[in-house]
Amino acid sequence: MLNIKPIFSSLLRSKSGPVLLLVQIILSVAIVANASFIIHERLEMMQRDSGINEEEVLTFSVFNFDPSIDGEQQNKIDQQILRGLPNVQAATSTNMLPLSGSGWSSTLNLGPDPETAKSTPQFAMYLGTEHTVKTLGLKLIEGRNFYADEINKSVNDPGKLAIISKAFGEAVWPGESAVGKLLYVDDEQLEVIGVVEKFQGAWVDSDELEYSVIHNVDFAGYSYMVRAEPGQHEALQDAITKALMKENPNRVIDDFQSVAEVKKRSYRDHELMITVLSMMVVLLLLITSLGLTGMVMFNIQRRTKQIGTRRALGATKGDILSLFLVENYLICLSGGVLGASLAVLLGQQLMKYYDLPQLNLIYPLMTVVGMMLVTTVAVVLPARKAANISPAMATRSV
Amino acid sequence: MFLYYVDLAWRSIRKTPILSLLMVLAISVGIGITITTLNVYSMMAYNPAGERSEQLNAIQLWSQGPDSWDDFHRLVTYQDAMNLRKGNVAPAQAAMFRSGMAVQTDDPEVLPRLQGIRVTDGDFFKMFEVPFVYGNRWDKAVDLDPAYQAVIGEKLNQKLFGGENSVGKTIYLNRKPYQVVGVIGDWNPQPKYYDPTSGAFAKSEQIYIPFSLAANEEFSVWGNSSGWKHEPMNNYQDRLNSEKVWLEYWTYLPTPEDRAAYKNYLANYVEQQKELGRFTDNKSPVDSVLMSNVDGWLERSHVVPEDNKILVGLSALFLSVCLINILGLMLTKFLKRAPEVGVRRAIGASRGQIFSQYMVEVGVIGLFGGLVGLLWAWGALYALSARFGVAEGLTHLSMSMWLITPTIAVGTALLAGLYPAWVVCRTKPSVYLKSQ
Numbered sequence: 001m002l003n004i005k006p007i008f009s010s011l012l013r014s015k016s017g018p019v020l021l022l023v024q025i026i027l028s029v030a031i032v033a034n035a036s037f038i039i040h041e042r043l044e045m046m047q048r049d050s051g052i053n054e055e056e057v058l059t060f061s062v063f064n065f066d067p068s069i070d071g072e073q074q075n076k077i078d079q080q081i082l083r084g085l086p087n088v089q090a091a092t093s094t095n096m097l098p099l100s101g102s103g104w105s106s107t108l109n110l111g112p113d114p115e116t117a118k119s120t121p122q123f124a125m126y127l128g129t130e131h132t133v134k135t136l137g138l139k140l141i142e143g144r145n146f147y148a149d150e151i152n153k154s155v156n157d158p159g160k161l162a163i164i165s166k167a168f169g170e171a172v173w174p175g176e177s178a179v180g181k182l183l184y185v186d187d188e189q190l191e192v193i194g195v196v197e198k199f200q201g202a203w204v205d206s207d208e209l210e211y212s213v214i215h216n217v218d219f220a221g222y223s224y225m226v227r228a229e230p231g232q233h234e235a236l237q238d239a240i241t242k243a244l245m246k247e248n249p250n251r252v253i254d255d256f257q258s259v260a261e262v263k264k265r266s267y268r269d270h271e272l273m274i275t276v277l278s279m280m281v282v283l284l285l286l287i288t289s290l291g292l293t294g295m296v297m298f299n300i301q302r303r304t305k306q307i308g309t310r311r312a313l314g315a316t317k318g319d320i321l322s323l324f325l326v327e328n329y330l331i332c333l334s335g336g337v338l339g340a341s342l343a344v345l346l347g348q349q350l351m352k353y354y355d356l357p358q359l360n361l362i363y364p365l366m367t368v369v370g371m372m373l374v375t376t377v378a379v380v381l382p383a384r385k386a387a388n389i390s391p392a393m394a395t396r397s398v
Numbered sequence: 399m400f401l402y403y404v405d406l407a408w409r410s411i412r413k414t415p416i417l418s419l420l421m422v423l424a425i426s427v428g429i430g431i432t433i434t435t436l437n438v439y440s441m442m443a444y445n446p447a448g449e450r451s452e453q454l455n456a457i458q459l460w461s462q463g464p465d466s467w468d469d470f471h472r473l474v475t476y477q478d479a480m481n482l483r484k485g486n487v488a489p490a491q492a493a494m495f496r497s498g499m500a501v502q503t504d505d506p507e508v509l510p511r512l513q514g515i516r517v518t519d520g521d522f523f524k525m526f527e528v529p530f531v532y533g534n535r536w537d538k539a540v541d542l543d544p545a546y547q548a549v550i551g552e553k554l555n556q557k558l559f560g561g562e563n564s565v566g567k568t569i570y571l572n573r574k575p576y577q578v579v580g581v582i583g584d585w586n587p588q589p590k591y592y593d594p595t596s597g598a599f600a601k602s603e604q605i606y607i608p609f610s611l612a613a614n615e616e617f618s619v620w621g622n623s624s625g626w627k628h629e630p631m632n633n634y635q636d637r638l639n640s641e642k643v644w645l646e647y648w649t650y651l652p653t654p655e656d657r658a659a660y661k662n663y664l665a666n667y668v669e670q671q672k673e674l675g676r677f678t679d680n681k682s683p684v685d686s687v688l689m690s691n692v693d694g695w696l697e698r699s700h701v702v703p704e705d706n707k708i709l710v711g712l713s714a715l716f717l718s719v720c721l722i723n724i725l726g727l728m729l730t731k732f733l734k735r736a737p738e739v740g741v742r743r744a745i746g747a748s749r750g751q752i753f754s755q756y757m758v759e760v761g762v763i764g765l766f767g768g769l770v771g772l773l774w775a776w777g778a779l780y781a782l783s784a785r786f787g788v789a790e791g792l793t794h795l796s797m798s799m800w801l802i803t804p805t806i807a808v809g810t811a812l813l814a815g816l817y818p819a820w821v822v823c824r825t826k827p828s829v830y831l832k833s834q
Contacts, residue, residue: 020726027719031712038708063512065500065572114628156630186628250573252500252512272786273705276435280716283427290420291723298730354704 007327021295021328022335025371028288029339030346032371033364035277037347041357042270048209051165051198052098053137054260055230056089059097060240061223066250072153074248075220081243082226083131087236091226092131095219096124096202099263103202106213108183108190110172117184120172123164123211124201127155127219133163133196135227136259141166143179143194146216155217160190165199167210190215204266225259233258285374292378296324300386307386308393317387324383325376332375336368343367400758407759410735417731418763421724425767428720429807430774435709437779437799441792442599442702446587447692450650454525455657456695457482457647457664460686461671463678466626470688472595472699473622473643477676482647483519483541487663490525490650493609494518496596497617501605502570503558513554515571516593516603517617523549523582523606525650526592531555533565533580536608544610548576551604555581569605574615576607588791591692593646594699596621599789619644641676649689661689717810724763725814732756732822743827756819757812764811768804775799 064074075093082091096103104125111117126132130146143163150161162183169178169192183190199212228236237256244253264271300307307320340361347359411418445451458470459478479493497517500510522528523535532555536547548569555564568575589598611617616634623637623644631637637644651657661684668683677686690698739752776795783793 017726017729020722020729024719024722024726027715027722031715031719035712063498063500065510067573154632156632250510252510254512268786269703269705272782272788273709275786276709277712280431280712283431284716284719287424287427287720287723290424291726294417294420294723294727294730298726298733301730301734350708354708 004326004330007323008330010327017295017299018331021292021331022338024288024291025332025335026339026342028284029336029364029367029371030342032281032284033340033343033367034346034350034359035281036367037359037363039274039277039281040363042274045204046267046270048200049198050099050200050259050263051136051138051196052200052259053227054263055258056227057136057225057259058228058233058236059094059223059225059255059257059259059262060237060253061255062244063252063254064248064250065252066248069248069250071220075218077247078224078244079129079131079218081247082224082240085226085236085239085243087228087232089227090131090135091224092129092135093127093219094132094223094225095127095217097223097225097262098124098126098136098200098202098259099204099266100202101204101266105201105203105208108185110183112184112187112189114184114186120168120183121211122206122208123168123213124203124208126212126214127217128214129216129218132214132225133194135225136199137227138196138199140194141197142177143192145194150216152217153220155215157217158188159216160185160188161193161216162190163194163196163214164192165210165212166195166197168212169195171211204263230258285370288371289374289378292328292375293382296328296379296382299324300382300389303386304389304393307389308391311389311393312391320387320389321380321383324379324386328375328379329372332371333368336371340364340368403755403758404762406755407762410759411763414731414734417727421727421731421763422766422770424720424723424727425764425807425811426770426774428717428810429768429771429803430778432713432717432806433771433775433799433803434778434782435706435713436802437775437796438782438788438792439702439706439710440796440798441794442589442706443696444589445692445696446589446591450527451692453650453652454692455649455651455660455689456692457649458688458690459664459668459677460679460681460688461641461643461677462626464680466679470698471624471643472646473624474645474647475641475643476638476645478671479645479647481667481671482664485663485667488649488651488660489656490521492519492522492525492648494522494593494646494648495612495617495619495644496593496603496621498620499571499605499617500573501554501558502573504568505558508558513605514603514620515605515607515617517607517609517612519609521650522592522648523580525648526587528585529583531581531583532563533578536579540608541610544608544614546574546576546611547579547608549580549582549606550578551585551602552581552583554604571605571607582606586791588789589696589701591696591701592648593621594696594701595646598699598701599791613638657689661687664689717806721810721814724811725817728760728815728818729821732818736822736825739822739825740827743825749823752823752825753819756822757815760811760815760819761808764808764815765804767811768807771807772799772803775803 062078064071079091079093082088105122106125107119107122109117109119129151130148133140133145146161150159152159164178173181178192178195181192200209201212203209241253343364344359351358447454457474458472459474460470461475461478483491483493495517497515498512499515501513502508502510519541520535520538531552535549540547555561558569559567564578564581567578569578586602590600590602621644623642625640625642627641629640629642649660651660664687665683668677668686671677672683742752779793779795782788783790
């Protein structure tokens with residue numbers, strides 16, 4: 001019906017053109033499939049929920065450089081001042097910033113004897129106060145928050161408590177409630193009193209990003225986090241600097257940024273990768289379609305007489321159009337199949353040498369479908385020109 | 399003859415402007431992407447140590463206990479650093495870490511500013527060939543007997559002292575006076591190979607102070623500290639006595655004999671420490687030490703991210719698609735001109751002449767493509783640094799690219815042109831003469 005057999009045999013006879021197209025399509029499918037897979041994977045990564053109200057949390061650092069400052073005392077006063085500022089909904093000290101790429105990480109034991117006890121996976125070790133949950137906008141789903149009188153001054157103090165992320169609890173005690181469970185540092189114990197639904201750590205590329213623990217320590221003198229409407233952050237920066245400098249001028253207050261900004265910076269390399277790869281995909285499709293158009297034009301020129309003869313023998317314009325379409329679909333499909341296999345091979349190599357997951361088959365498939373579309377557009381325009389070749393051409397110059 | 403071919407090529411290009419433009423565009427896009435990724439990659443993979451690469455060796459020790467880390471840590475403990483410093487076997491050596499303090503001067507107008515500080519030994523400047531504008535490193539005696547002295551960078555000197563010779567002046571770090579003994583020039587090796595752990599493409603510090611002060615002054619650590627066992631850290635002394643790793647240790651060992659001897663010395667040192675009850679993992683002393691030259695160190699520090707390797711690979715594939723593309727276009731173009739070739743052959747041009755004429759034409763197109771591609775790459779790199787804040791050192795179009803780009807462009811174009819030119823030069827004159 002579509003005259004595939006004669007088209008196929010004519011393809012076999014004129015080697016160079018179709019072979020070139022075939023190779024080009026094979027390579028394009030392999031590249032586009034892998035690139036779009038990586039793009040999708042990175043996009044998904046960036047869309048993960050951190051559990052934090054990223055836009056509202058403003059973070060900054062306070063560096064007390066006068067040796068005569070009593071850090072602990074100053075920390076208490078500073079937090080009082082912060083909570084007293086207008087528009088501040090909550091404020092707390094912290095030892096590290098979420099999603100920032102730097103901070104404390106640790107493992108703990110599940111029993112008192114370090115020789116025999118199993119240890120937990122690595123987790124982000126936040127030091128925080130009774131205000132941490134509210135400041136970050138975390139959702140407490142089980143247990144309770146710290147009470148004000150439970151907050152320790154140092155990590156070595158007894159009475160160690162923890163609020164953990166749900167993911168961490170599920171990893172350590174699968175199928176059980178984590179509240180009331182004990183973790184150990186040598187023979188000192190740390191009791192889990194609360195679970196938050198989601199709370200990411202600091203390292204966005206880590207497999208343990210979802211594992212976080214908030215430990216009840218008011219960590220003096222590095223970073224602070226306050227919660228306020230995003231629109232008020234700029235005014236708040238000035239207010240905070242002014243209020244804290246008035247309290248004690250011997251310090252540097254710096255690094256104001258929202259958690260959303262911190263997050264954006266941490267994902268910058270992934271965003272870059274997405275941009276470059278997207279650009280590559282678009283350009284590649286463009287180049288391939290240009291190449292296709294060029295090849296079809298070349299074919300038409302070479303076969304002008306043939307087309308004229310066919311027209312003279314009774315072929316309609318539609319027949320000519322479908323001839324070129326079918327011919328190029330054949331090339332595109334076989335190229336697509338080979339290209340998809342190459343894409344899978346390439347994906348396996350990437351997976352072997354680099355930290356990439358297995359290529360999902362949907363990507364080569366989608367790419368082949370996309371290529372068919374591009375082929376249609378690239379072929380129809382010149383082929384319509386071919387269809388307009390007059391039958392009289394056949395009689396000329398024979 | 400060559401010039402005549404160039405002239406013919408130019409005419410032929412002008413005769414089919416759209417097709418030629420398509421070809422130039424196809425090459426230029428492929429070249430643009432390839433050069434962009436290649437440029438970033440080559441900047442990242444650059445070894446700033448040059449010929450000293452072999453001679454500078456970072457020391458890594460397997461000080462961890464059994465069942466802890468699976469690999470050598472890039473940092474060493476304070477105890478080990480101090481012991482190696484005391485051993486004083488290498489011709490030059492430096493322990494170091496990154497810290498930070500608030501800087502002030504005698505001028506009350508200068509607001510205190512927080513500055514990253516490198517705490518290291520005096521040999522640092524000699525080992526890493528740091529250029530001095532004024533003054534010099536602190537005296538070697540200071541490395542044993544601490545003194546409050548500092549070397550500052552040109553930029554900071556500009557800000558604090560207006561760029562004049564500040565040797566002998568005082569700066570205050572966390573309110574403590576330090577005497578400036580030297581001002582170093584513009585020195586910012588990228589990657590920052592002497593300490594990639596705190597950002598491989600971070601700028602070099604503007605203040606350097608003696609490592610010998612660390613124990614007394616308890617400088618805060620602005621880099622990594624890692625421990626493989628639980629150790630209470632109630633004060634700075636605990637940190638110094640602990641098995642935590644947080645220091646880089648570099649040695650300068652000019653000859654292979656020096657390096658072999660130093661390795662031997664390290665193995666002996668580990669054996670000694672094993673007797674003292676440290677280095678408890680069951681690894682032989684020789685296997686517990688690792689000396690990496692700069693190349694090896696950059697490799698171990700994963701300075702070039704995997705993403706960049708993937709991008710270079712994909713863009714090379716991309717370029718090959720462009721190559722096949724122009725191959726097809728060129729075939730179209732050349733065969734269109736077959737009648738003309740027929741006439742030239744009939745008048746007496748040899749196959750070789752036709753072939754070289756077309757290769758020249760292809761080469762010219764490739765050269766144009768390369769030039770436009772260089773523009774693309776330049777634009778893309780500019781966009782990268784503007785939009786993504788990629789370190790300036792990485793987005794600067796390297797000089798070598800001015801040579802590499804045309805080479806790749808003309809090379810790929812010639813490669814793509816081989817087949818079409820061969821096809822066209824086999825044209826039989828008779829066929830075309832007949833049909834005219």
